[in-house]
Amino acid sequence: MLDTPITGPIEGPEGPDHHQDHHHVSPTPIGFWIYLMSDCIIFGTLFATYAVLGGNYAGGPGPKDLFEPGLVAWETALLLISSITFGVAMLNATAHKLGSTIMWLIITVLFGAGFLAIELYEFHHLIHIGAGPDRSAFLSAFFLLVGTHGLHVTFGSIWLITLVFQLRKHGLIEANMRRLSTLSMFWHFLDLIWIGVFSFVYLVRLV
């Protein structure tokens, strides 16, 4: 916020000198990247928790009794495709195509919703068969890590829907472009965390 005068409305009246400000583009991307890195550290600690507690079943069911790789493969596919469709939306936005940007964003949110639906089904199923987060340290760590990722996807989807309304109202103005590019980072980042989840939380424990 301290830097707003550099990129804010003051830029205009400065007249001929304003091309100097091209070096001071909006500080939002780097600020958001630093936020993502802090998120990365949160996920890192949750991964460490899972690594430490993942073997403590308290006499309850273990990964091989509970995890279904087929479901995880579907989740992975949906999240990866949603990352690509977001990329396409971003390319359309930089090409100033409002209609197709909105269309691809809606496709993205549908894939995101598909991912969340499978995750909720899995959680519901696990709790239903008595393997909820209160069953063992392994399941607490599992629900905490995978649930935190799911919450991120949920908030990302809410952000996406909000942005669709913003775009329909104001079009591809600079503020909306900034919001789009930060959400794009957020969305790709969630896909990146999911690589760790499907490899380390699910697949490795099924070997």
Added chain:
Amino acid sequence: MAEHSSHSHGTMGQLMIGFVLAVILSIIPFYLVMADVEMSRTTIIGIIMGLGAVQIIVHLVYFLHVNRSVEEGWTLAASVLAIIILCIVLAGSLWVMHNMNENMMPMPSQEQMLEMMNLQNQQG
């Protein structure tokens, strides 16, 4: 602003290269687990973790466009700092908790506990 933004969004080509690589790098680990491939356990775990690490780099390069030039290197600097902290957290937790588990007194089972209580009662 989009034209001279220092955070580029790549091209369709980059997106597709990233997509194809990510698909390949995801299918192999799922195949290894779901098709019960004949290999030693450690090898399969090693392959899964290795491919995961490669895929993270693919995502960073092709989707998130992290390189030395973005934001005059600040993105890379922030990422490197995060990775260092992550390594300390992960390696530290695993090391400390492993040592703690190693040095823990063996916990008596429920039957042993009952036996001990019976003995105490008899003595008392």
